Each structure stands twice: as structure tokens, then as C-alpha cells.
Amino acid sequence: MIEHLYIHIPFCPNICPYCAFYKESAGRERVETFLEALLVEASSWADRLRPKTIFFGGGTPSALSIPQFEKLLGGLHERLDLSSLEEWTIEMNPATVATDKATLLRHSGINRVSMGVQSWDDSVLRSLGRTHDAAKAEESFHILRDAGFDNLSIDLIFGVPGQSLDSWRSTLDRSLRLAPEHLSAYGLTYEEDTEFFRKLGCGEMSPDEGLEADQFELTAGMLGAFGFHQYEVSNYSLTGRESRHNMAYWTGRDYLGLGPSAFSTVAGRRWRNIRETGIYSESTLSGKTAVDFEEEVTPELLTREKAAFGIRTLHGLPLDDSDKWEKELLDMQAEGLVTLIADRWILTPRGRLLADTVAEIFV
Numbered sequence: 376m377i378e379h380l381y382i383h384i385p386f387c388p389n390i391c392p393y394c395a396f397y398k399e400s401a402g403r404e405r406v407e408t409f410l411e412a413l414l415v416e417a418s419s420w421a422d423r424l425r426p427k428t429i430f431f432g433g434g435t436p437s438a439l440s441i442p443q444f445e446k447l448l449g450g451l452h453e454r455l456d457l458s459s460l461e462e463w464t465i466e467m468n469p470a471t472v473a474t475d476k477a478t479l480l481r482h483s484g485i486n487r488v489s490m491g492v493q494s495w496d497d498s499v500l501r502s503l504g505r506t507h508d509a510a511k512a513e514e515s516f517h518i519l520r521d522a523g524f525d526n527l528s529i530d531l532i533f534g535v536p537g538q539s540l541d542s543w544r545s546t547l548d549r550s551l552r553l554a555p556e557h558l559s560a561y562g563l564t565y566e567e568d569t570e571f572f573r574k575l576g577c578g579e580m581s582p583d584e585g586l587e588a589d590q591f592e593l594t595a596g597m598l599g600a601f602g603f604h605q606y607e608v609s610n611y612s613l614t615g616r617e618s619r620h621n622m623a624y625w626t627g628r629d630y631l632g633l634g635p636s637a638f639s640t641v642a643g644r645r646w647r648n649i650r651e652t653g654i655y656s657e658s659t660l661s662g663k664t665a666v667d668f669e670e671e672v673t674p675e676l677l678t679r680e681k682a683a684f685g686i687r688t689l690h691g692l693p694l695d696d697s698d699k700w701e702k703e704l705l706d707m708q709a710e711g712l713v714t715l716i717a718d719r720w721i722l723t724p725r726g727r728l729l730a731d732t733v734a735e736i737f738v
């Protein structure tokens with residue numbers, strides 16, 4: 376039985392200039408057809424699925440209207456065995472949070488929200504092209520709490536040009552005052568095919584690596600003082616509030632992805648669905664395959680991926696699984712990037728800052 380289900384909802388009311396996730400603007404008819412296709416795809420897996428975790432990601436899943444949510448959530452409840460469900464997360468953009476929607480989601484079994492606040496500084500939000508301000512994000516957080524969500528996560532971005540260390544400190548401080556259970560703090564990445572990438576290329580934007588390193592260090596320090604442990608390079612949680620869904624990815628568990636552009640890894644096969652929403656919907660509804668890429672996940676590839684993800688987590692990489700990278704790990708130990716604690720390789724604080732570079736040796 377597959378225990379982890381990802382559902383990609385590719386619509387956003389507004390497209391942010393730094394974001395490379397697969398998304399498009401929502402048109403009503405397109406959304407209706409997409410929902411029908413998604414439910415057909417879900418039905419086709421129903422007898423192999425008993426999810427412990429579900430993750431609605433995007434795009435902006437919270438951009439769906441209440442009737443659209445009723446159709447989607449009702450349809451999933453009808454088709455899937457949800458009796459083993461432990462964690463059901465939805466990503467929300469603060470601009471799309473309202474009381475009636477939050478209440479419907481909570482009553483339908485969703486028990487965790489990851490909200491894209493990004494910053495509590497309005498000038499940084501404008502630089503990021505966000506449509507909400509800090510006041511709306513704070514109101515949305517309270518709406519979610521009042522609707523009964525007791526597992527809330529906030530997404531933040533640091534390393535934004537023009538974002539001072541003081542601005543980032545205030546963002547961490549205001550996040551902590553709201554007392555979420557989980558925080559994700561991502562360093563801004565310049566993703567290909569985004570407006571920010573183009574601006575980086577022509578010198579209109581330039582990262583300040585020293586400042587970004589200071590912001591990263593401040594994050595672990597401030598959040599640590601409030602009981603948040605950094606269980607993965609970009610993720611901090613109170614004890615027991617780690618994202619179970621993401622931990623399943625990082626520990627190499629099988630998962631099914633539904634919707635356009637979603638990846639799945641099941642029983643040694645990995646595949647990706649067609650990216651374009653219209654073609655995904657049409658193929659699925661006409662009984663054709665929605666898959667546009669497939670590969671075998673060999674034991675060798677799985678070991679590499681588990682090592683690359685494992686080293687980014689608090690648990691690190693077990694010594695027993697690290698033989699083939701012994702030389703590289705010893706070199707990185709000499710450079711102060713990794714350290715051996717008990718029988719596990721763990722990132723040092725400097726290694727956490729350069730986690731992507733460290734993880735590259737495994738893949």
C-alpha cells in the first residue's frame with residue numbers, strides 16, 4: 376500500500392517573479408476540468424492507496440473556491456480509504472485565506488497548513504512581488520488558528536536583495552510571536568525561467584552571500600532559543616511537529632503524486648506527469664496516460680538519493696551507508712563541513728550553509 380500522497384494544484388492568482396514551481400493563472404472552466412481529471416486519476420489508484428500523509432502543494436491550492444474545494448475534498452473522501460491518515464497538509468497563500476474556507480478545510484480533515492508569509496516586512500514583500508502585506512498575513516494566521524488548526528507552519532525567505540539583517544531579525548521575531556508549530560526558512564534561489572533569474576543575469580539583482588550567511592546563522596540561533604530544532608537545512612519544528620510527509624520523501628519512502636508535473640516513486644519506478652494542465656486533464660479524462668517521463672529507481676540510485684537527503688537532515692548519514700564516499704567525507708571533514716557524531720555523518724553549521732554543495736557528492 377502507498378502511504379504518502381502528493382496532489383499538485385497548479386493555479387495561482389498572481390505569479391511571483393522568483394518562483395519556478397509549475398503553475399498558471401486560474402480560469403474557472405480550466406479548474407473544473409482539472410478537478411475532474413484529478414479525481415479520475417485518484418480513482419485509478421484507490422485500491423493501492425491508504426495514505427498516512429497527504430500534501431496539497433502548488434501552485435496555490437488555497438486559490439480554489441469553496442465549491443471547488445467541496446468537489447475535490449468530497450471526491451477524495453468518496454474514492455480513497457482515509458482511515459489511516461495522520462497528517463493532511465495544504466499550502467496556502469495569505470491572500471487567499473478566509474474564515475469560511477478555513478472552516479471547510481478543517482472540517483474536511485485537513486489538519487496542517489503551510490502558509491507562504493515570506494516576510495513580515497512590506498518592502499521585502501513588494502520586492503518579492505507578493506500581493507498580500509504583513510497585516511493580511513497576520514490576519515490569515517489568526518483565521519486559521521480560530522478555525523481550529525493546531526499545526527501551522529510559516530514559509531519565510533531570506534537573502535532577498537534589499538533585506539537587511541535587522542529586517543530578517545524582525546521577521547523571525549514576529550513569526551515567533553505568533554507561535555507556529557513549524558517554520559521553513561529558504562534562502563532565495565534564482566531559478567531558471569524566472570524574472571529574478573533574468574535580472575541576475577543582466578546584473579539588475581545581485582546576491583550578498585556574506586549577509587545571507589549571517590541571516591542563516593541568525594535563524595538557527597533565534598529559532599533554537601524558542602525550542603525549534605533544525606531537523607533539515609531549511610526546516611525548523613517544535614518536537615513532534617516535523618512534517619511527516621517531507622520526512623517520508625527524505626527517507627526514501629514510496630509516494631504517489633497526482634496532478635500536472637507531479638512525480639511519483641513506487642516499487643522501484645519513478646515517473647512524472649505531463650506538466651501542462653490542459654494536456655494533463657485531456658489525457659487523463661480520455662483514458663490515456665498522463666505520464667511524460669519514467670525511469671527505474673535502481674538500488675544504487677536510491678542509496679545515493681537517501682544519502683543526499685539524509686545528510687540535509689538532523690539524523691545525518693549513517694556511517695554504515697557511507698563507505699563509497701569515505702574519501703570525500705574525510706576531505707569535507709577536514710574543511711569543517713561535516714563531522715562524525717556517534718556513527719553518523721552530520722553537517723557542521725558551516726556545512727548547513729553549503730548543504731547543496733555537500734549533497735552534490737552523493738548524486
Ligand SMILES: C[S@@+](CC[C@H](N)C(=O)[O-])C[C@H]1O[C@@H](n2cnc3c(N)ncnc32)[C@H](O)[C@@H]1O
Pocket residue numbers: 393394395396432433434435436466467468469490491492493530531532561562563564565566
Ligand atoms: C508552492 S509555494 C507556497 C504556497 C503559496 N503558493 C505561496 O506562495 O504562498 C512554496 C514555498 O516555496 C518557497 N519558494 C518558492 N520559490 C522560491 C525561491 N526561488 N527561493 C526560495 N524559496 C522559494 C516559498 O517560501 C513558498 O512559500
Ligand code: SF4
Pocket residue numbers: 386387389390391394395396398433434435468491
Ligand atoms: S510562490 Fe506561491 S503564489 Fe507565488 S507563484 Fe509560486 S506557487 Fe504561486
